[in-house]
Amino acid sequence: MLKNTTAYSLAKQIRDKSLSPVEVMDYYLQRIDTYNLDINAIVTLNQEAREEAVRKEKAVFNQRELGPLHGVPVAIKDLTPTKGIRTSFGTKLYAKNIPERDATIVSRLKAAGAIIVGKTNTPDFGHKGTTDNTLFGATKNPWNITKTAGGSSGGSAAAVAAAMVPLAEGSDGGGSIRIPASFCGIYGFKPTYGRIPMDNNLTNVFGSTNPFVNHGPLTRSVKDAALFVDVTQGPSTTDPFSLPVFDENLLEQMKGPLDGMKIAYTKDFGMYTVEPEVLEIMDEQLAKWRALGCEVEEVSLDFGMTLHEFLGFFKNMWYAAAAAGGKEILEKTPELITPSYQTMIERGFSVTTSDYIHYQTKRSTVWNVLQSYFNDYDLIMSPTLATPAFDYQLLGPETIQGKQIEADSDWMMTHIYNMTGLPAASIPAGFTKDGLPVGMQIAANRFADGLVLRASRGYEEIVGGFRVPDLSEVKA
Numbered sequence: 001m002l003k004n005t006t007a008y009s010l011a012k013q014i015r016d017k018s019l020s021p022v023e024v025m026d027y028y029l030q031r032i033d034t035y036n037l038d039i040n041a042i043v044t045l046n047q048e049a050r051e052e053a054v055r056k057e058k059a060v061f062n063q064r065e066l067g068p069l070h071g072v073p074v075a076i077k078d079l080t081p082t083k084g085i086r087t088s089f090g091t092k093l094y095a096k097n098i099p100e101r102d103a104t105i106v107s108r109l110k111a112a113g114a115i116i117v118g119k120t121n122t123p124d125f126g127h128k129g130t131t132d133n134t135l136f137g138a139t140k141n142p143w144n145i146t147k148t149a150g151g152s153s154g155g156s157a158a159a160v161a162a163a164m165v166p167l168a169e170g171s172d173g174g175g176s177i178r179i180p181a182s183f184c185g186i187y188g189f190k191p192t193y194g195r196i197p198m199d200n201n202l203t204n205v206f207g208s209t210n211p212f213v214n215h216g217p218l219t220r221s222v223k224d225a226a227l228f229v230d231v232t233q234g235p236s237t238t239d240p241f242s243l244p245v246f247d248e249n250l251l252e253q254m255k256g257p258l259d260g261m262k263i264a265y266t267k268d269f270g271m272y273t274v275e276p277e278v279l280e281i282m283d284e285q286l287a288k289w290r291a292l293g294c295e296v297e298e299v300s301l302d303f304g305m306t307l308h309e310f311l312g313f314f315k316n317m318w319y320a321a322a323a324a325g326g327k328e329i330l331e332k333t334p335e336l337i338t339p340s341y342q343t344m345i346e347r348g349f350s351v352t353t354s355d356y357i358h359y360q361t362k363r364s365t366v367w368n369v370l371q372s373y374f375n376d377y378d379l380i381m382s383p384t385l386a387t388p389a390f391d392y393q394l395l396g397p398e399t400i401q402g403k404q405i406e407a408d409s410d411w412m413m414t415h416i417y418n419m420t421g422l423p424a425a426s427i428p429a430g431f432t433k434d435g436l437p438v439g440m441q442i443a444a445n446r447f448a449d450g451l452v453l454r455a456s457r458g459y460e461e462i463v464g465g466f467r468v469p470d471l472s473e474v475k476a
């Protein structure tokens with residue numbers, strides 16, 4: 001069965017002629033046809049995907065030079081422009097929007113031989129950590145369809161977890177790759193800011209810096225994530241912050257032992273309230289890292305601010321951006337946007353220019369504290385999220401351990417790496433007693449993407465790979 005086959009293996013078997021691109025495409029289209037109605041991960045199919053698979057098959061038999069993802073189906077988040085394929089941004093406002101250009105990440109995936117199979121669900125304009133909108137509805141978690149898949153790349157994560165595609169693209173401005181990866185039990189990687197060009201909006205090429213917004217992969221193996229970044233990284237004139245290629249082959253960077261690697265483990269970043277079952281699962285993983293030769297030490301981080309202060313300035317940056325981009329929408333067609341996005345826009349009107357500039361000093365504080373730890377440690381490890389997946393109709397839990405929290409933010413332990421642009425991943429760490437996945441977050445210093453991938457790969461090997469849900473047993 002192809003269900004458990006990685007993208008890397010699919011590409012190799014296609015090159016070796018032991019699998020045909022048409023056979024692969026037919027398999028995944030059948031999976032989408034069977035399971036997508038319940039999960040709602042794919043919102044637009046590329047009607048030419050199978051025809052493209054036929055062309056890819058001819059290229060194999062004509063012995064043409066093949067790219068590293070030749071014939072592999074890839075799903076693209078519905079925030080990322082795809083030429084000729086609807087890109088709605090999760091809103092009725094753009095329900096009929098057909099872009100005339102591909103984002104750079106899409107054109108590079110195509111150049112590597114990948115076939116765009118379709119677009120994945122996202123909240124309107126990717127504004128929150130769960131995935132639902134008034135155009136397509138909610139995406140459900142493949143492990144339990146009463147639960148959220150997370151967001152804002154929830155459609156991509158659910159599609160990968162349910163093996164409707166072997167890998168998918170996501171974007172991450174506050175955890176939007178790592179949140180759904182954690183909830184759906186897959187691997188999600190946010191590279192160093194700038195490694196993959198972010199040019200979704202050519203009229204706002206500076207907009208991805210406040211905070212840092214990244215493209216990245218959602219996969220069922222670490223090797224697939226490294227391959228994805230390898231073929232999409234590098235500078236582009238459409239993104240003034242895109243970086244030169246400084247690790248030419250991340251697949252090679254993954255290799256090697258972890259002996260002597262030093263890991264700082266924080267349970268809560270000194271601020272979050274975390275569900276006990278999440279912490280129990282995290283604590284159980286420490287022995288595995290030590291078996292890999294790593295030195296793991298629990299640390300107490302102190303950023304000199306409360307969680308309310310910490311997330312307050314981060315959210316206000318997003319509110320200001322929402323107000324700048326959504327003012328006209330709110331005035332003309334308020335009925336077409338979700339209440340949570342409307343709230344963001346309205347709150348953004350009160351953020352002053354001086355407030356916004358002052359937030360950069362707070363970001364600097366966060367950066368400096370993290371750097372003090374990276375002087376002594378290679379990686380920082382934490383839970384990805386403070387809770388397992390919750391009901392898909394909610395923004396988040398209202399309490400954790402009996403403590404009142406802000407449902408739209410206080411369970412996401414991911415924002416810190418968007419404030420700073422550092423590479424971070426969510427790795428499947430285990431399951432709750434109710435069978436819900438729990439993610440473990442690891443991060444490294446700027447440009448040390450290969451280190452994150454190498455550590456992730458070592459852990460993946462020691463646990464024997466990441467599980468795929470048996471959808472015939474999904475609880476409803």
